[in-house]
Amino acid sequence: MEPPETIIAGELVLRRWQLVWAGEATAAVRESLPELTPWLPWATAEYDADASRAFLETSIEEWAKGTTFNYGIFAPDGALAGGIGLITRMGPDVLEIGYWMRTAYAGRGYMTAAVEALTEVALTLPGIERVAIRHDAANAASAAVAIKAGFAEVERVPSEIGAPGETGTDVIRERRSTA
Ligand SMILES: CC(C)(COP(=O)(O)OP(=O)(O)OC[C@H]1O[C@@H](n2cnc3c(N)ncnc32)[C@H](O)[C@@H]1OP(=O)(O)O)[C@@H](O)C(=O)NCCC(=O)NCCS
Structure with a gap:
């Protein structure tokens, strides 16, 4: 199971990370x-x-091992606008999506477009029936992206607080294959 190295997401392009982008x-x-x-x-x-x-x-190694597939998100102006990835840690039939957006490119619907495109790709991969997004209950922007991309809440779970805005409760949302 391996997703494509390049994915078109509307105006954006997701590209498998390369070391040459470290500076940007x-x-x-x-x-x-x-x-x-x-x-x-x-x-x-x-x-x-x-x-x-x-x-x-690590992203290059994990892609080769098939455990995580991380991409840089490139804007129409060619700049690096953020990061997004597919993570296998939740189990064999599910891929989790994680993401972050560069502030200058936020609020334009870009992450919603990137999540939608990556989800479509993930649901075509062999054995994948669900795609999940896990975000802190207080992370309203992440929740808005997941909801706009068609992810429905399935569970709230206790979570270790790792970053200062976190509450200790995560929301897990899912989109399922319709096939
Ligand atoms: C979450 C994140 C990726 C969104 O990226 P983005 O490109 O701005 O996303 P979009 O433009 O597609 O949509 C953002 C939505 O969040 C909403 N939003 C943004 N900030 C918000 C806030 N503080 N409270 C409520 N909603 C907020 C926007 O209004 C928009 O929803 P709308 O179109 O319904 O108005 C970006 O805010 C980010 O990188 N956050 C920090 C990292 C993070 O939380 N990653 C996810 C961890 S689970």
């Missing part, structure tokens, strides 16, 4: 820290080029 990824994360830090444990004031390279190296 560092800049994108650093300038977005006020929006990312509340919800993402890795998005701290210490985030630097080494952290970015380590993330990209």
Whole structure:
């Protein structure tokens, strides 16, 4: 099971991460820290080029192992606008989607378009019956993206607090294959 390395999402292109984007990824994360830090444990004031390279190296290794498929999101102007990935950790028939958006590109419907396109692809992969999004109960922007992309709430679960905006309750939402 392996998704395509390039996915068209309306005006956006999702591309399997490459190490050459480490510099731009560092800049994108650093300038977005006020929006990312509340919800993402890795998005701290210490985030630097080494952290970015380590993330990209891990992403390349995990893609090869088939455990996580991470993409950079590229805007129509060619800039790196965010990140999105498919994660296999929830079980054999389900893929989880995680995401973050560069602040200068937020609020344009881009993440909704990226999630919709990646979900369509995920549901065509062999054995995949569900796609899930897990977000903190207080993360209203993430909830809005998931709802707009057609994900319905299935469960609320206790969760370890890893980032300062988190409440300790996660909402799990799902979209299922209609086939
Ligand atoms: C969640 C995130 C990816 C959304 O990216 P985006 O490109 O702005 O998403 P979209 O433009 O497609 O949609 C954003 C929606 O969130 C809504 N929104 C944004 N901020 C909000 C807030 N503080 N409260 C409520 N809704 C909010 C927008 O109004 C929009 O919904 P609408 O179209 O119904 O008005 C971005 O905010 C982000 O990177 N957040 C930090 C990281 C994160 O939380 N990742 C997910 C972890 S589960």
